[in-house]
Amino acid sequence: MSEPASRIATLLRRADEVRKAAPARRDPAPARAQLARLLSEARGHLDEVDDADLRLELAGAIARRVADLDHEEVATLLGPSPEVAVAPTTTDDPGRVPPGQHLTAGFPVLHVGRAPAWGEEDVRLTVTGLVTERLVLDLDEVRAFGSVERTTDFHCVTTWSRLDNTWTGVRVADVLARAVPKPAATHAVVSGYPAYSTNLSLEDLTGDDVLLAWMHDREPLPVEHGGPLRLVVPHLYGWKSVKWVTEIRLTDRDVRGYWEERGYHDLGDPWREQRFRGD
Ligand SMILES: Nc1nc2c(c(=O)[nH]1)N[C@H]1C(S)=C(S)[C@@H](COP(=O)(O)O)O[C@H]1N2
Numbered sequence: 001m002s003e004p005a006s007r008i009a010t011l012l013r014r015a016d017e018v019r020k021a022a023p024a025r026r027d028p029a030p031a032r033a034q035l036a037r038l039l040s041e042a043r044g045h046l047d048e049v050d051d052a053d054l055r056l057e058l059a060g061a062i063a064r065r066v067a068d069l070d071h072e073e074v075a076t077l078l079g080p081s082p083e084v085a086v087a088p089t090t091t092d093d094p095g096r097v098p099p100g101q102h103l104t105a106g107f108p109v110l111h112v113g114r115a116p117a118w119g120e121e122d123v124r125l126t127v128t129g130l131v132t133e134r135l136v137l138d139l140d141e142v143r144a145f146g147s148v149e150r151t152t153d154f155h156c157v158t159t160w161s162r163l164d165n166t167w168t169g170v171r172v173a174d175v176l177a178r179a180v181p182k183p184a185a186t187h188a189v190v191s192g193y194p195a196y197s198t199n200l201s202l203e204d205l206t207g208d209d210v211l212l213a214w215m216h217d218r219e220p221l222p223v224e225h226g227g228p229l230r231l232v233v234p235h236l237y238g239w240k241s242v243k244w245v246t247e248i249r250l251t252d253r254d255v256r257g258y259w260e261e262r263g264y265h266d267l268g269d270p271w272r273e274q275r276f277r278g279d
């Protein structure tokens with residue numbers, strides 16, 4: 001292992017020891033602070049890891065620990081919340097967890113740049129490109145398509161998965177039916193704040209559980225998770241689930257988005273471990 005990678009591994013081992021010892025202490029807060037410091041130090045070394053696969057694996061190992069830490073932190077502050085379901089960290093059905101993925105109790109927050117300070121009134125979704133009718137929708141107009149609920153699993157390419165997310169939203173298929181795709185349309189570029197985008201085939205975008213969602217586990221979608229409105233594509237890696245979605249543009253070809261341009265897979269099927277191009 002390279003030097004930065006073994007430094008990260010050491011930090012993670014120490015974090016795990018601290019975590020194991022924390023419940024035995026009268027006041028777990030200092031242990032939690034130490035854990036947060038160790039994990040942020042580990043994250044600080046990620047960019048020094050040259051091997052892309054190893055970097056991804058370590059990023060996932062850190063993200064899972066941060067997610068569980070956030071979850072514990074919030075849980076002790078608020079007490080157990082009956083509304084927000086805790087994701088299971090084990091499952092009786094190993095067939096639900098794609099290869100190379102691990103379950104996390106928390107819900108990691110991952111995005112490029114800063115989350116916007118958006119309220120519901122800021123939502124403007126444009127549906128354009130190869131459509132017969134161009135749409136510009138505010139949140140009420142999105143909701144008017146008729147909300148549905150879908151409980152689905154979420155798999156991030158950095159190897160964490162969160163099972164049983166209940167999303168409330170409208171089916172992208174219903175929105176696109178109103179816009180009426182032109183016959184030449186085969187793909188879409190979906191964009192989100194601030195300069196994020198991803199590519200999807202129309203087939204992947206119009207599945208029955210592919211939603212434009214404004215609620216998660218029956219609570220308003222927090223802004224850090226893409227609220228007020230995000231795309232959710234459960235059958236593909238999380239980077240396809242665009243937060244703060246602003247535009248769906250139909251195209252007659254596959255146009256790479258933010259991560260695909262940086263070497264991620266064009267399709268991103270977690271069951272086939274399509275993490276990087278060529279996988
Ligand atoms: N606008 C925007 N959406 C985004 C991203 C981003 O950087 N910007 N990151 C993606 C990635 S890689 C993942 S795993 C999920 C994470 O969603 P979460 O923060 O709600 O867990 O958001 C996706 N959507």
Ligand SMILES: [Mo]
Binds near residue numbers: 110156
């Ligand atoms: Mo991700």
